[in-house]
Amino acid sequence: MFTFTMRRLLLAIPTLLFIALVIFLLLELSPGDPMADMPLTIPPEVRQQMRLALGLGEAWYVRFYSWLYLFSVVEPSHVMANMTGLEWLRVEGPRIISFQTRSPVADIVAQRLPQTLWVVGLSYIFGILLAVPIGIYSAYRQYSWFDQAGTFVSMVGFSLPTFFTGPLLMLIFSIWLGWFPIIYDTTLVVDSFYDFGLQLRQMAMPVFVLTLYNAAQITRFMRASMLDNMTQDYVRTARAKGMTEKVVVLVHVLRNSLIPVVTVIALGIPTVFTGAIITEQVFRVNGLGALLITAIYASDIPMVLTLSVVFAILIVLFNLIADILYAVLDPRIRYD
Amino acid sequence: MTDAVVFRAPRNQWWDVWDQFKTHRGALIGMLVFFGIILFCFVGPWLWPYSATHIDIRARNQGFSWTHPMGTDQLGRDMFARMMKGGQVSLAVGVVGMLLSIFLGALIGVVAGYFRRVDGILMRMTDLFLALPLLPLLLVMSMLFRQPLSNAFGVEMGMFLMIVTAIAITSWMRTARVVRGDVLALKEREYVLAARSIGTPPGRLILRHILPNVLSPVMVSATLTIATAIITESALSFLGMGFPPDFPTWGRLVADGVDYLQDYPSRSMMPGVFISMVVLSVNYIGDGLRDALDPRIRGR
Numbered sequence: 001m002f003t004f005t006m007r008r009l010l011l012a013i014p015t016l017l018f019i020a021l022v023i024f025l026l027l028e029l030s031p032g033d034p035m036a037d038m039p040l041t042i043p044p045e046v047r048q049q050m051r052l053a054l055g056l057g058e059a060w061y062v063r064f065y066s067w068l069y070l071f072s073v074v075e076p077s078h079v080m081a082n083m084t085g086l087e088w089l090r091v092e093g094p095r096i097i098s099f100q101t102r103s104p105v106a107d108i109v110a111q112r113l114p115q116t117l118w119v120v121g122l123s124y125i126f127g128i129l130l131a132v133p134i135g136i137y138s139a140y141r142q143y144s145w146f147d148q149a150g151t152f153v154s155m156v157g158f159s160l161p162t163f164f165t166g167p168l169l170m171l172i173f174s175i176w177l178g179w180f181p182i183i184y185d186t187t188l189v190v191d192s193f194y195d196f197g198l199q200l201r202q203m204a205m206p207v208f209v210l211t212l213y214n215a216a217q218i219t220r221f222m223r224a225s226m227l228d229n230m231t232q233d234y235v236r237t238a239r240a241k242g243m244t245e246k247v248v249v250l251v252h253v254l255r256n257s258l259i260p261v262v263t264v265i266a267l268g269i270p271t272v273f274t275g276a277i278i279t280e281q282v283f284r285v286n287g288l289g290a291l292l293i294t295a296i297y298a299s300d301i302p303m304v305l306t307l308s309v310v311f312a313i314l315i316v317l318f319n320l321i322a323d324i325l326y327a328v329l330d331p332r333i334r335y336d
Numbered sequence: 337m338t339d340a341v342v343f344r345a346p347r348n349q350w351w352d353v354w355d356q357f358k359t360h361r362g363a364l365i366g367m368l369v370f371f372g373i374i375l376f377c378f379v380g381p382w383l384w385p386y387s388a389t390h391i392d393i394r395a396r397n398q399g400f401s402w403t404h405p406m407g408t409d410q411l412g413r414d415m416f417a418r419m420m421k422g423g424q425v426s427l428a429v430g431v432v433g434m435l436l437s438i439f440l441g442a443l444i445g446v447v448a449g450y451f452r453r454v455d456g457i458l459m460r461m462t463d464l465f466l467a468l469p470l471l472p473l474l475l476v477m478s479m480l481f482r483q484p485l486s487n488a489f490g491v492e493m494g495m496f497l498m499i500v501t502a503i504a505i506t507s508w509m510r511t512a513r514v515v516r517g518d519v520l521a522l523k524e525r526e527y528v529l530a531a532r533s534i535g536t537p538p539g540r541l542i543l544r545h546i547l548p549n550v551l552s553p554v555m556v557s558a559t560l561t562i563a564t565a566i567i568t569e570s571a572l573s574f575l576g577m578g579f580p581p582d583f584p585t586w587g588r589l590v591a592d593g594v595d596y597l598q599d600y601p602s603r604s605m606m607p608g609v610f611i612s613m614v615v616l617s618v619n620y621i622g623d624g625l626r627d628a629l630d631p632r633i634r635g636r
Contacts, residue, residue, distance in 0.1 A: 015464060023473070029480055155362075155623075159616040161567050163574045163587070164608030167594050171601045274471045278571055282594075293575060296475050304476060311469035319467065 005324055012316050017068075019312045020305075024064050027301050070096045071306060075106040082110065099300045108291065109307070115186055116287030120276045123207045127214030128265060134215070135222025135261075139230060140249055150219065157216030162209050166282035169205045180204050186286040206283040210276060214268070221264045225257040232256075259329045266322040270314040356628040363624020366617035373614055377423030386414035389582065409592070409603060422584040422607060426566055427614070429499055429585075433565035436504035438558050441511025442550070446542055448512065449519025459516070462509050470506045474568065477502050478577040495579045499572060503565045511557045518550045552629035559622035563615045570611050586611045 042050070077091040095104040134154075138147040174182045180201050190199050229235065230253060238248045277289030284290070288307065295303035357363060391413055401407075407415050448458035478498060485494030522528060523546070531545050570587025572578040579585050581592075586607040593604025 015467060018464060019468060022468075023476070026473075026476055026480060155619060156612075156616060159563065159619050160612045161570060161608075161615070163571060163590055164612055167590065167597055167604050167608065171597055171605070175598050175601070270469075274469050277471055278574065281575060292472055293475070296479050296577075299479075304472075308469055308472045308476070311472055312467060315467045315469060 001324075001327060004327070005320075008320050008323065012320060016309070016313060016316055020068065020071075020309045021064065023305055023308045023312075024067070025060070027305055028060050067096065067302070067305065070094070071309065075104070075306075078104070079106055079110065096302050096306055098295070098303045100295065100298050100303065105303055105306045108303070109288065109310070112286065112288050112291050115184075115285055116273065116276065116280070116289065119184075119203060119206050119280075119285055119287065120210060120272050122203070123210030124214055124269065124272050126207065126211040127218060130211065130215040131218035131222055132258075132261070135219045136226055136249070136254060138219070138223045139226030139257075142227065147223075151223070154216040154219040154223075157212045158220065160212075162213060162279045163282055165209050165212065166205070166279060169209060170282075173205060182283075184283050184285040206279055206285055209279055209282075210272075214272070217268065218261065218265065222257070222261050225260050226253060229253045229257045259326065262329060263322040263326045266318050266325055269318050270311065273314060274311050353628045357624050360620075360624035360627055362620040363628075366620030366624070369613055369617040370621065373423065373610065373617075374427060377420050377427055380420040381417065381424075384414075384417055384420065386417045389413065390417075407600070407602065415603065415606065418584045418589060419586075419606060419610065422586045422589050423610060425496075425579065425583070425585040426569055426587070426611070429496065429503070429569040430562045430566040430614075432496075433500045433503035433507075433569070434558055434561040436500060437507045437561050437565070438511055438554060440504055441508035441557070442515050442547075442554055444508065445512040445515025446519055446546065446550070449516040450523060450538065450542060450546070455516075458512075462512050465506070465509050468506070471571070474502050474506060474572060475575065475577050478572060491580055492583055495583075499569055499578060503568050507561055507564055507568075511554065511561070514553045514557060515550050518553060519546055522546055522549055552625075555629065556622055556626045559618055559625060563618045563622070566611065566614055566618075 074091045074095055078095065081087060081090045096106070097103070098105050098108060101108060134150050138150040141147055170182055173179045181198075184202050184206065185198075188195060188199055188202070190196050235248060235253060238252045239245075243252070273288065276287070277292060279285070280287045280289035281293060292304065292307050294300075295307065409415060409418070444458055444462070448455045448462075481498050482495070485498050488494060489497060528541065528545055531541055536544075569578060569585065570590070573585045573587030574591045576591065579588060581588070589607035590604045590611070593600070593607070596603055
């Protein structure tokens with residue numbers, strides 16, 4: 001198991017390097033000019049100097065190497081130093097600077113991350129908490145009215161795009177009923193129960209939209225996995241030796257059916273970050289997705305590159321976690 | 337006592353598939369809805385007097401009426417005509433994107449499954465593509481290639497080509513994996529050995545003997561890919577990264593309507609409902625096809 005994990009970890013490094021290179025080269029072709037927003041009165045020589053100051057003068061491989069060094073050594077050291085408060089961790093020197101804000105990319109990401117984590121993370125947890133019981137009961141009473149309704153709702157939740165459910169909820173709950181605000185206010189400081197209520201109200205709709213989507217997907221897997229296991233021989237044996245239905249379903253069947261579902265959940269976590277881009281845009285949540293969109297519009301190459309590679313790292317990491325979890329949970333699977 | 341032998345006329349296996357498909361009520365309704373929407377989008381404009389881009393500023397922001405069944409927008413363009421036009425684009429992107437993606441996936445899957453030498457490298461490539469952050473990449477690609485392609489093929493055709501290619505090269509991986517798995521199993525069958533022993537070249541072996549047998553998983557993933565392609569196109573248009581603003585697609589119409597959500601909610605809801613109906617019906621068709629094409633379920 002350990003050698004498998006180590007091998008996969010080592011294999012992940014060239015994969016990530018390659019992805020970073022692909023994204024870097026794609027951006028290299030970019031026609032967008034970060035100097036396009038500057039006043040036209042700036043003389044060409046000065047403009048050239050400014051381009052050099054942004055680090056655009058070198059050959060692409062030099063810039064890729066320096067970005068890689070900054071991304072893998074300098075930025076993590078600053079993040080670690082900020083998290084632990086240990087100043088000696090900081091590596092001195094230049095950092096990855098966003099073209100838009102002229103401040104280090106890692107700092108901006110650290111500012112935006114909490115919003116995304118709150119909205120997206122909560123909706124994922126709610127999704128799992130909803131999906132697992134619904135999936136269990138649907139499979140246990142297959143073709144009952146509950147199963148029919150559950151399958152239909154999960155099909156609908158799986159098919160409706162979030163840029164439709166978002167405005168639909170806004171229309172019903174903000175405009176007609178007036179319960180929730182349309183725009184997510186990131187500047188809200190929660191220091192009283194009143195503000196806490198406001199925070200809950202503004203989070204309700206984005207969390208609900210994403211919860212519906214996540215729950216729909218996980219329910220489908222949970223139900224299918226339970227159905228696969230319900231007809232196995234060990235279930236009949238458990239019933240034959242006099243176990244109660246509750247023990248058979250919730251202990252024997254559930255534990256076995258959770259194995260594929262847990263891996264699906266782990267695989268879904270990175271897509272939650274990238275998929276939430278649209279939901280963040282709909283509700284104006286000031287998170288990572290919104291950051292990426294504005295960076296793309298502004299040709300902010302360091303920001304786009306760093307964010308995309310962060311997303312890629314998340315995907316590769318959770319793929320690895322899913323594989324390892326699969327082997328840990330199911331003793332029949334051994335990779336060695 | 338002898339059993340009464342029932343003589344059945346020999347018939348094509350696709351009739352059996354159809355019989356099984358008919359028993360799936362959701363799939364049947366889904367197919368009706370899907371064909372209904374296709375008719376609406378592609379036949380409708382021939383019968384409908386208004387054009388999608390005709391501006392009549394004096395008739396702006398109208399509600400539902402017999403002349404404008406879905407009202408008009410802020411420039412007085414007929415929403416009914418815009419819905420039809422937008423649907424044409426969304427459906428065309430979905431179907432063409434699906435065809436490209438399936439072609440790519442089936443090609444890579446068959447080659448990887450059949451030729452052992454390239455299997456390793458092709459599957460590593462598939463894993464690599466699965467690890468790419470797709471939506472950010474699509475956004476970056478549409479930012480990069482918008483201008484050059486518009487110059488080369490005209491604005492609309494250029495965007496169409498770009499979106500279709502972008503969808504295809506970001507969604508072929510699932511098909512490739514499924515097809516490769518099936519080809520690996522099929523390759524060991526006796527009939528393939530028989531075909532090879534009489535000297536069938538690999539190309540014909542794949543086309544005549546292997547491809548028809550991987551058709552069912554390919555068809556299922558084709559339907560699911562249409563759904564993803566339509567959602568991806570609408571999402572790109574919604575984020576303003578798709579077709580140009582005056583060119584209606586369903587995603588674009590939703591995005592434009594959101595600004596008027598308070599006063600004219602139907603403007604963003606109608607295209608949203610249409611996207612949802614298409615995706616839902618396509619997903620149901622996929623479910624029904626999966627059951628119908630599975631010989632273990634069929635005939636029970």
